[in-house]
Amino acid sequence: MFIQNRLGLTESIESMIAQERRLDQTANNLANADTVGYKKDKVTFWEMLFTASSGHERVGKAVKLSTDHSQGTAEQTGNPLDLYITGDGYFRVQTANGVRYTRAGNFTLNRDGQMVTPDGDPVLGQGGPVILTGNDIQIRRDGVIFMDGQEVNRLGLARFDNPADLEKEGRNLFRPTADTVQERPADQATIQQGFRESSNVNTVVEMTEMIDLQRAFETQQKMIVTMDEIDGQAVRKVGSLTG
């Protein structure tokens, strides 16, 4: 009985920590409710067998984090360097740490006329970095770039067989989780010029999530208090002759 009590305590504490994780994610999602190309993170729980003591097992909760890569809505800006991807695909960006992937198409030009992210990392086309030195920039749905009517480059979009192959790096960038992950050309994805993808965070969902996790946290706290009371009773009453 005593051992099970302790086990309950462990599980309640684990559950409270798990709810904290959920809040961390929710707060981060809400902070990025306005970030171009942001993809929300979800915390899910799953049951696992843990070793409780030697020869004994117990079922516990494990935290699993996944990124929801669903499409964000298109926000019209009219800026010729704001690009929106419809479908499964990512822009390829050359950073100091290697090629990274992003859905945030809020690009700009640097002094050399290179198309870059707001952090200054060049966007890669099929013919290398995209250089735009004319006046009129037209980007077709299939990613072909026309500069003053002349075809100059084509944006190289990448896609991945499993979205879980990508992890977030910050600065709106994704990186492959392992060296073995292979990118594939995104043939199905199309590009809309003059639009950009808004964050796919839904504030209503996040708010209900916060209410839910707060209550779950509260419940586990009550469980701990109750178990503490039971322990207290045991300490006081066991061995007492008066009962």
Place this chain on the structure above:
Amino acid sequence: MIRSLYSARTGMNGQQMQLDVISNNLANVNTAGFKKSQLQFEDLFYQNIRAAGADTVGGNQVPTGIQVGMGVKPTAVSKIFTQGDYAETGNDLDWAIEGRGFFKIVRDGQEYFTRAGTFTRDSEGYIVTPNGDRVQPEFSIPAGTTTLNIDSSGMLEALDNQQNIVASTQITLHDFINPAGLKSVGGNLFQETQASGAPTEANPGADGLGTIAQRYKETSNVNVTEELVNMIITQRAYEVNSKAVQTSDRLLEIANSLMR
């Protein structure tokens, strides 16, 4: 726990800065040649957290390498150089640029660039901005001039009452590869930076530059409806982030009440 508090704080700070940008855009809705700004956000770095590394019964490690984001960061306030509308003024010294390009002016030996072509003349007859800085190339309107004409390609002519040309000059425009990289210095002026690249000079209408429309001024490109919608979004985003702070606080409170 503490992480969520800080993430929400970055969210609130970011929205506050967004509001600063929107307010400035709205304040300049009637400023000639004003170009609106836009704040860009990106997600902050991610912290890799190893979950309580328990072994599974099968002897495997719990596969729960999880990442928690640390909030949001404003990356850039970029100027949006879309064309503003034109307003007819009838003033000889109001020149709007139709297309790309900037006028160059000099103040205290420093070069500045502007699209606000609402000029005036100083006591010596020079064409100056409303702040008194001379437009380049400097041109003094001779005494006795009755009409001042500038054509779309920037040829400026001063005519007397007999319609004779008494003085003329070629007004040039300047362009940058990346105008969004220019530094705003106030007074409708921009300054060259590393990011904007060096200016290239050409006559209006040449090399992809815009042409000049005399007796018109370019109005601000701020769209009031758009800014107001952004303001509502900003306010609500600020609000939800404050709720995340509240929830973090509440969780801390509950945890603290564990100990009676």
